[in-house]
Amino acid sequence: MSTQPLCFSQQALSLFTCFAKAFVMGGSKKVDQLGFFENFCLSGAAAVIAKTAAAPIERVKLLVQNQGEMLKLGTLDRPYNGVIDCTIRTFKSEGLLPFWRGNLPNCLRYFPTQALNFAFKDKVKAAIKPQKSDPYAVAFTKNVVSGGIAGALSLVFVYSLDYCRTRLASDTKSAKKGAARQYDGMIDVYKKTWKTDGIVGLYRGFVISCIGIMVYRGFYFGLYDTIKPIFLGEDAGVTVSFILGYGVTVSAGLLSYPIDTIRRRMMMTSGAAVKYKGSLDCAVSIIRDEGPMSLMRGAGANILRGVAGAGVLAGFDKFKQLYVSYRLGKPVA
Incomplete structure (x- = not known):
């Protein structure tokens, strides 16, 4: 099992990753001959392209997901009736470009996250000491725990960017606010949050996010290891591998989605007069x-988001093959 951390802030990335492994990395045997920096940049470009392509769906998902807090804050005048209603109303009130609101911090998160994962992965793995002889239950537990630790360590450095993305994407032009937004941009989010809540405001929901990493990994690898022997043989094709990876990623995301909602709803209370006492209080309040x-x-939008990212990456694969062919001076096998 891989020690690559999978968490809620990386669900879109994991959706693109299962596609990338099957189509972008698969069939490009010469890619391994490229240097670390080139591979890092190519992977980064793929992530940015996928995230940008899916940004409108991601923003609609966040608006629907956080509408309860938006109604309390007065930034939303009436509830959305679903993803389609949210899309239509947002387009009418804000236009087309605001659908990419919050995409910049979302893209910026990728590079430090990957660098930190690379830095922490081997150290955490050495501390956990996985063995090939470990029984499945032990190996599974070590993988989930090691991924959770590495993910939490990375999250310390990039969590504020996810917070910033969430606040920007959930910031609407409300009639109650005179069609004015709460934030003017990414820097403004940091300034206002720091002024009202300090560093705690930038990290609200952090603990439940760390728990979410382990929950998501547990569902992901539990489902994958259960289903893989049934559908995949030793000679499984690329398409079947992708469908399995995509299906497991989406399923794990849906099963663990309530935790994502709780953490984002907690983020939305930074700067508000009334805040939740913790993640449990948040969950109880929402349910009540x-x-x-x-x-x-907004959970259904996760599936559409993955499809959008995968579709764009199919085109990006062609660019990558051309680059590798040019860089190495020979066709890609």
């Missing part, structure tokens, strides 16, 4: 006031 299904609002 809005019903249990409110924890799943």
